[in-house]
Amino acid sequence: MGRYGDEVAGLATPLQHSEDLNVLIDRVGDARVVMLGEASHGSHEFYDWRSRITQRLIQELGFTFVAVEGDWPDCERVDQSVRFAEDADPREALQQYRRWPTWMWANEEVSDFSRWLRGHNEFQEPARRVGFHGLDVYSLWESLDEILIHLRERHPELVPLGLDAFHCFEPFVDQPQQYARSIHTRPAGCSCEVSGLLAALRRSDDFNAWQNAEVVAGAEHYYRSLVKGGAASWNVRDRHMDATLARLLDHYGPQSKAVVWAHNTHVGDAWGSVMAEQGETTIGTLARQRYGEDGVVLVGFGTHHGTVVAGEDWGRPMEVMPVPEARRDSLEHVLHETAPDQSLFVFPARAQQPAVLRDRLGHRAIGVVYRPDWERWGNYVPTMLGERYDAFVWCDESHAVRPLHTFFTDVTEPETFPTGV
Structure with missing residues (x-):
């Protein structure tokens, strides 16, 4: 043995x-x-x-x-x-x-x-x-879409904030890693637009909208960290998941x-x-x-x-x-x-x-x-x-897991490429 x-x-x-x-x-x-x-x-x-x-x-x-x-x-x-x-x-x-x-x-x-x-x-x-x-950080566009829907229905006065963030990221819609490369020539990137949106939604009574704003902020930080290489982007992602877990525990209450x-x-x-x-x-x-x-x-x-x-x-x-x-x-x-x-x-x-x-x-x-x-x-x-x-x-x-379907529409490469863990 x-x-x-x-x-x-x-x-x-x-x-x-x-x-x-x-x-x-x-x-x-x-x-x-x-x-x-x-x-x-x-x-x-x-x-x-x-x-x-x-x-x-x-x-x-x-x-x-x-x-x-x-x-x-x-x-x-x-x-x-x-x-x-x-x-x-x-x-x-x-x-x-x-x-x-x-x-x-x-x-x-x-x-x-x-x-x-x-x-x-x-x-x-x-x-x-x-x-x-x-818990993850990758849903930049989906979270932006959810935020805009929420703002149009509940806070129309804040729609311009959401659109500012949306339009800032728009040139990178198909290849978000290009955003990381853009930081070399435009260091501020979309950080100001994202910060303003997050500050507004942290005051919201809608936890889902707040969390989507945190995802957008986390994604901006994540893709920005790709410039540094090494462990930086991995750590941004896991720290985002840790912070999301902590927010959920707070949201559900002290006995959660x-x-x-x-x-x-x-x-x-x-x-x-x-x-x-x-x-x-x-x-x-x-x-x-x-x-x-x-x-x-x-x-x-x-x-x-x-x-x-x-x-x-x-x-x-x-x-x-x-x-x-x-x-x-x-x-x-x-x-x-x-x-x-x-x-x-x-x-x-x-x-x-x-x-x-x-x-x-x-x-x-x-x-x-x-x-x-x-x-x-x-x-x-x-x-x-x-x-x-x-x-x-x-x-x-x-044994192999049993998928529900076999088609995909979004094959954007996040930083975990090529291993994907």
Whole structure:
């Protein structure tokens, strides 16, 4: 079984049914935030187990909302469906996702979960219904559109502010990264227009409009940071997601609790991997700083082999691709050799952690852009598992997620190109 065999056997809980999650639910306890990761954006098992965990957190521990690595306007349609629409099917809202990669959220697994959430909410008072929200920064144009609709309906005197921002970004409508290049010749960019719009909407009593303004401001900052290169734009994005999560918790009230769904590279604590050495932070790191280590539970996910939905390049048609067996020097190879095929690990206190949690091992990360033939030269993040997460869900063989549709209308390349995590 190798050098880690006995250690893994002592930590692993075989995972077959939702009841097998009891040790994780106990570990969550009074935590205010639980972050559930994924090793890829296109694997059924990760979505399935996140759904099962989240259902128990909602039913047994009273978690208030789910926040995902998705765009605010798209997720707002799902939120309206699961919380307020009497006849709406959340699946219809998910089918309206248009920005590549649509399969991240417009898939059968999220459809099943959101329908479950809609059914759960039917029996709750409006103030106790569980929400579904997006944390990400990419919906610049969609958020601007939502702001203009809001201003025309509710605050026509502020429409010129919205139009100023809209027209400022208009030359970059098809290629927002061109905005970053324009900063060299026009340093102010659209920052003044965005600041004025955000200042006006922060005073609004409409949380959705305020958040769309925060997205526009975050996107401006994000594309501006591309000029700096390195970790700057990554950190702008994760800090935006952290701030959005904090606003949501404030909005829902002092007793609110959040479940976050995002990639391992966002959920995991950067100090438990090479990411911190590269100057990168994560929403997991920021949450531990903001809410304390006892207030946050970070759960990573992993797989050894199987299939996944991804694209060969940004904007290319999605494919069901093979996930080859993990590298022999990786965490995934260790768990393939020593752990039950599906298993749960809830880690002991760091002072009591065995070597498998303390040693630095390569940990697989697959984005929306993936080339299996190139995997041995990338796709692994050196990780100390016990520092990066509080718990880990292992699926030895994983299978492709089931997309709702196969067409895309927006293939704009955000900074996460070419990996897409």
